[in-house]
Amino acid sequence: MAALVLYRLVQRGISTYEIPIVLFIVLIPSIIIHEVTHGLVALAFGDDTAKRAGRLTLNPLPHIDLIGTIIVPAILVMTGLGAFGWAKPVPVNVARLRSPRNQGLMVALAGPAVNIAMATAAGIAYGALAPYHVKELAFSGQISAQPLLFQVLLLFGYVNVILAVFNLIPIPPLDGSAILERMLPSSWWPQYLRIRHLFLPLILVVVIFAPGVLEAIFTPALGLWGHLLS
Secondary structure (H helix, E strand, O other): OOEEEEOOOOOOOOOOOOOHHHHHHHHHHHHHHHHHHHHHHHHHOOOOHHHHOOOOOOOOHHHOOHHHHHHHHHHHHHOOOOEEEEOOOOOOOHHHOOOHHHHHHHHHHHHHHHHHHHHHHHHHHHHHHOOHHHHHHHHOOOHHHOOHHHHHHHHHHHHHHHHHHHHOOOOOOOOOHHHHHHHOOHHHHHHHHHHHHHHHHHHHHHHHHOHHHHHHHHHHHHHHHHHHHO
């Protein structure tokens, strides 16, 4: 599941009102690549469910979830509560994998892994290509004053750090929950699967009402990524 989280961009000096086009230019492919990667890894391990569903595509339309991609983010943005949402999860039938418990974990972690790889590549490219005066603009929060190329690189890396870290939180249905699921005794699975879907509202509550929890998670990761920029 690729959570679309633009966490406190304004508070961090990145105004979504100044750079909405660039932000969505980098956000949409980041989410799509995350989801497609889940399907590709599942296909490599024997499950062609995503392929048969037509989800192994970079076309954004098959990945749109009416509620999570459009309605929820629109309501939150209009009410000033930030931006949160999700793309339609790529279907994976874990039972069709050659080693369901082990390969299911790898399928789940493939999405955050590709986000980390893209964030690292963007950070290295920005650090290598951006002149000193452009980096000063970034560190002072003047993102929109930079040339377009550097806006794209900076926001692409930033968004992918957020996507990776958020999705690694071990709460269902986020990808990180697969780590805990792998540790559960097989006898617990039937009961767990019956309540798994009930955790999604908890994530929304944390995003809106307990942003300090997310800040404690995101800040170290963004700080580490920031070293690549300089």
